[in-house]
Amino acid sequence: MGPAQTRLGTGRLPVEATSFVDRRLEVAEVKRLLAAARLVTLTGVGGVGKTRLALRVARELRRAFTDGVRWIELIQVTDGSLLDSTIAAGIGPADQGVREPLAALAERVRDRALLLVLDNCEHLLDGCAGTVGTILRESAGLRVLCTSRQPLGIVGEHVWTVPSMQGPEPDEPLGAAADARYPALALFLERAVAASPGFAVTADNERAVVEICRRLDGLPLAIELAAARLRTLSPDQLAAGLRDRLNLLATRHAVPARHRTMESAFSWSYTLCTPAERDLWASVSVFADSFDLAAAERVCAGDHLLGALSGLVDKSVLVLDRATMRYRLLEPVRQFGCGRLRAAGRDRVLALRSAHRDWYLALAERFAAEWFGPCELEWIERPGRSRPASGSRARCRRSGGPAARCPRAGTGWSARSRPAGPHGGNGCARWTRTGGSSGPRAGCRPRSSPPANAR
Ligand SMILES: Nc1ncnc2c1ncn2[C@@H]1O[C@H](COP(=O)(O)OP(=O)(O)O)[C@@H](O)[C@H]1O
Ligand SMILES: [Mg+2]
DSSP: OOTTOOOOOSOOOOOOOSOOOOOHHHHHHHHHHHHHOSEEEEEOSTTSSHHHHHHHHHHHHGGGSTTOEEEEEOTTOOSGGGHHHHHHHHHOOOOOTTSOHHHHHHHHHTTOOEEEEEEOOGGGHHHHHHHHHHHHTTOTTEEEEEEOSSOOOOTTEEEEEOOOOOOOOTTOOOOTTHHHHOHHHHHHHHHHHHHSTTOOOOTTTHHHHHHHHHHTTTOHHHHHHHHHGGGTSOHHHHHHHHHHHHHHHHHHOOOOHHHHHHHHHHHHHHHTSOHHHHHHHHHHTTOSSOBOHHHHHHHSOOTTHHHHHHHHHHTTSEEEETTTTEEEEOHHHHHHHHHHHHHTOHHHHHHHHHHHHHHHHHHHHHHHHHTTTTTHHHHHTOTTTSOOOTTHHHHHHHTOSOGGGGGGGGTTOEESSOOSSSSOOOSOOOEEOOTTOSSOOSSSOOSSOOOGGGO
């Protein structure tokens, strides 16, 4: 660290909304890898637990780095040209000047002892590869942990595939404390009790529970979706439903078993939803990040919206952050919804995209009108929460619609300081006027610089 540099602090990490199960060996292994390699990429199918594992590792390593840990959620960055500025903003506020975003980012990490976690790189592989390669050369104390379905493919990258959770063998008698031996079972039981208080493994349901864990291949997301079904189904019905669904899929698709399991878990959950819930699952997939009730009402207007929203939360399709009352689809679940939306036809897709664009356009216009005034604090406290996916400005311009209005869609939607987590804010954001451009520019300087100790 240079003599003039201020320490960055430990950094904020997303709050874990649900309990974390096991992964002791995996956490230890990833920490060991990070001690040896400067870039570690956790790969694996969607829903296997890459993000949760990375979060655990980040939490445990927080104090091992002088400048702490930074968690950068990339799922909402759909426009690759925003990658560098997003990462830079996530590291901490600093003067942007007029430099290229990559140069500004490189400067920000220079000589720092920092763990940077890039969550969900798969849709920006080339960009991440270029950026990570560059910044690793800027600081010997920098370590990067990525989660991605695919490796970045750069020299020095250490790729580690996140394993699914171990479960009991078919027909294995569980005996006492089986959940301590089998993380897949432990996760299923934790979520089963949450869905159906008082649920326990008994002599009557033991075989079904073992079969469920086995059929779900130890994939945490599939386990959670299935366990949520125990609100309305018995373990036997659940096991039978999975059996039928998997057999059906197995004969139809020549796809890897893991993907089949996920697809089957989703499609089965989907068929068990009411028509209004199914419709909403597809519709809310237009939100790349979290959204609130007002956004859902405006963008996905439907007759039974409230009921469908809470139905999807009950079924673990939507995750509700009760602190902010914002909803979110986990990425694999969103992808499934996108597929259903596409299947509903081009008109439906265009109608939703337009509604999505108009909602954020209206929000951006309100921001432009209100932020410099009594509402400033309220706006500052919304960073990242009510922000559109950063690619939606570009999409807005591409997807037709009133072109003259589009440039204003970017007004104000670039935070100098990104929130620490996927849907939380760090409370020290300052917004810049970008006028629809793709990254932070100096067009409208913040009124005050953040205090040095906030850096
Ligand atoms: N060790 C774990 N303990 C509890 N829940 C887990 C664990 N691993 C994954 N999950 C849950 O499974 C789901 C998918 O995990 P996630 O980390 O988002 O997967 P990925 O990043 O691979 O797509 C999430 O709801 C997550 O909370
Ligand atoms: Mg993830």
